[in-house]
Amino acid sequence: MDVILFLIFAIIAVVCGINVVVQTHPISSALSLIGVMGSLAVLYLLLGAEFIAMAQIIVYAGAIMVLFIFVIMLLNAGAEAKRGRSLMAQLLGMPLLVAFLALVSYFIQRLYPSTTLVQFGAFKGGTAQNVGRALFTQYLLPFEVTSVLILIAILGAIVLARKELE
Amino acid sequence: MNGVPLTWYLILSAVLFSLGIAGFLFRKNIITVFMSIELMLNAVNLTFVAFSFQLKQVNGHLFAFFVMVVAAAEAAVGLAIILTVFKNLSTLNIDEVNSMKN
Numbered sequence: 285m286d287v288i289l290f291l292i293f294a295i296i297a298v299v300c301g302i303n304v305v306v307q308t309h310p311i312s313s314a315l316s317l318i319g320v321m322g323s324l325a326v327l328y329l330l331l332g333a334e335f336i337a338m339a340q341i342i343v344y345a346g347a348i349m350v351l352f353i354f355v356i357m358l359l360n361a362g363a364e365a366k367r368g369r370s371l372m373a374q375l376l377g378m379p380l381l382v383a384f385l386a387l388v389s390y391f392i393q394r395l396y397p398s399t400t401l402v403q404f405g406a407f408k409g410g411t412a413q414n415v416g417r418a419l420f421t422q423y424l425l426p427f428e429v430t431s432v433l434i435l436i437a438i439l440g441a442i443v444l445a446r447k448e449l450e
Numbered sequence: 451m452n453g454v455p456l457t458w459y460l461i462l463s464a465v466l467f468s469l470g471i472a473g474f475l476f477r478k479n480i481i482t483v484f485m486s487i488e489l490m491l492n493a494v495n496l497t498f499v500a501f502s503f504q505l506k507q508v509n510g511h512l513f514a515f516f517v518m519v520v521a522a523a524e525a526a527v528g529l530a531i532i533l534t535v536f537k538n539l540s541t542l543n544i545d546e547v548n549s550m551k552n
Contacts, residue, residue, distance in 0.1 A: 298465055301469040304485060320492065355532060392461055402456055441530040
C-alpha cells in the first residue's frame with residue numbers, strides 16, 4: 285500500500301513538474317505547480333509530517349499560489365514566444381543538468397543503501413504538538429527572527445509596488 | 451515489500467530539483483522562472499522531511515517550516531519586483547530586462 289501510494293503521487297508530482305517547465309502559458313504552469321504541491325503534501329503525510337503537510341496545503345497551495353495567479357491575471361500575461369533562451373544555455377544546460385541528476389542519484393544510492401524503509405505510521409513525531417513544542421523552546425530565536433523577516437518583506441513589497449516613485 | 455526505501459524519496463526530490471533548474475535555465479517568462487524557484491524550494495523541503503523520518507527527530511520539520519516562511523516572504527517581494535519591472539519596461543521577458551547591462 286505504501287509503495288502504491290508513493291508511486292502514484294510521485295508520478296503525479298514528476299508529471300506536473302515537467303508540465304511546469306514545458307507549458308508556455310504561465311497560468312498552466314501555476315496550476316501544474318499546485319498539483320506538485322498537493323502531491324508533495326500527501327508524501328509528507330506518508331512520512332509522518334502531519335503539520336508540515338497541512339502547512340504545505342494552506343501556505344503554499346493556498347496563499348503563495350493565489351498570489352502568483354493574482355499577479356498573472358493582473359499583468360494579463362500571455363503565452364511566451366516559442367523561441368527558447370540562447371543556444372548556449374540549451375546546448376550546455378541540458379547535458380550538465382542530466383549529469384547533475386545522475387551524480388546526485390549515484391551519491392544518494394551509495395550513501396544511503398536501502399536499509400531504511402518508510403512505513404506509514406512508523407514515525408509519529410510530526411504532530412502539531414511536537415512541532416509547536418520544538419518551535420517555542422529549541423527554535424524560539426529563529427522563530428522570532430522570522431517575524432522580523434516577514435515584517436521587512438511586507439514593507440519591501442509595499443514600497444516596491446507603490447504607485448509611483450517620485 | 452512493506453514500505454518504500456528512503457532513497458526513493460531522495461531521488462524524487464533530486465528529480466524535482468533538476469526540473470526546477472531546467473525551468474530556471476530555459477524559460478524566458480519572469481513569472482515562470484519564479485515558479486521554478488518555488489519548485490526547487492519544495493524539493494528541498496521533501497529532503498528535509500525525509501531525513502527527519504530517518505533520524506526520528508522533529509528538527510527537519512522545523513527547517514521545512516522555516517523554508518516555507520522564507521518562500522512566502524520571497525514570493526511577496528519577488529512579485530512586487532515583477533510588478534515594478536512590468537510597470538517600467540512593459541515586458542515579462544527576462545532577456546529584455548537588461549538596463550543594467552549597458
